[in-house]
Amino acid sequence: MSVEGIPAPYLVTFLHDNGSNYFNNKSQAFELRVKGIDRSFFVHLEYLTSQSTFFQENCGNVKEGDLVVISVPSPETFEPILEYLYFGNGDKWYDTMTPENYDDVWENVKYLGLDDKAVSICSAYYDANLAEA
Numbered sequence: 001m002s003v004e005g006i007p008a009p010y011l012v013t014f015l016h017d018n019g020s021n022y023f024n025n026k027s028q029a030f031e032l033r034v035k036g037i038d039r040s041f042f043v044h045l046e047y048l049t050s051q052s053t054f055f056q057e058n059c060g061n062v063k064e065g066d067l068v069v070i071s072v073p074s075p076e077t078f079e080p081i082l083e084y085l086y087f088g089n090g091d092k093w094y095d096t097m098t099p100e101n102y103d104d105v106w107e108n109v110k111y112l113g114l115d116d117k118a119v120s121i122c123s124a125y126y127d128a129n130l131a132e133a
Contacts, residue, residue, distance in 0.1 A: 008050060011046075011050055012050050012051060012088070012115075013088070015046060015047055015050060015086075015088075016086070016087055016088030016089075019047070019086035019087040019088070020087070022044050022047065022086065023083070023086040023087070024041060024042050025042060026042045028044060028064050029042035029043055029044050029064065030042070030043060030044075030045070030059075030062050030063065030064060030065060030066040030067070030068060031043075031065075031066070031067045031068070032068050032069075032070065033067065033068070033069045033070075034069075034070055034071070034072055034075050034078050035069065035070070035071045035072075035075065036071075036072075036075030036076070037075045037078065037079070041079075041082060043082070045059060045062060047085050047086055048085060051085050051114060051115045051118070052085070052112045052113055052114055052115075053112075053113030054111065054112040054113045055112070056113075057113075058070070072108050072111055072112065073104065073107035073108055073111050074101075074104030074105070074107055074108050076101070076104065077096075077101055077104045077105045077108055078108060080092075080093050080096040080105075081093070081105070081108055081109070081112070081114070081118075084118065084121075085114075088117075090117070090121045093121060094121055094124070094125055097122075097125045097129075099129055099130060102122075102125060102126065102129070102130060105122065106122055106126075109122055
């Protein structure tokens with residue numbers, strides 16, 4: 001994905017660098033509810049569609065102030081993924097993974113169609129903690 005000729009890696013780096021200004025900020029956001037989570041998230045299309053094919057395919061017509069309700073395989077592991085999409089802090093996200101929740105995290109990553117960097121973080125966790133020697 002690119003925006004007006006801006007290469008995707010540059011765009012994603014820019015978004016991550018500015019994530020603290022937008023994470024859960026209602027300004028220019030839409031409301032996202034995830035079935036199984038008792039609160040809403042205020043999210044910005046650029047953060048989701050630049051890193052997730054699910055959001056590219058399902059939120060193309062979403063506008064500021066809209067309410068979108070989605071289901072994911074594992075609501076319990078969704079919020080750290082959302083933080084990762086905003087901040088790009090792979091180490092912080094990696095640290096939320098456990099042998100008990102890894103399969104759930106991986107199901108969300110596949111379902112959301114996250115980018116290669118997210119897949120590589122999951123693969124690194126798997127190789128370091130779950131792969132048979």
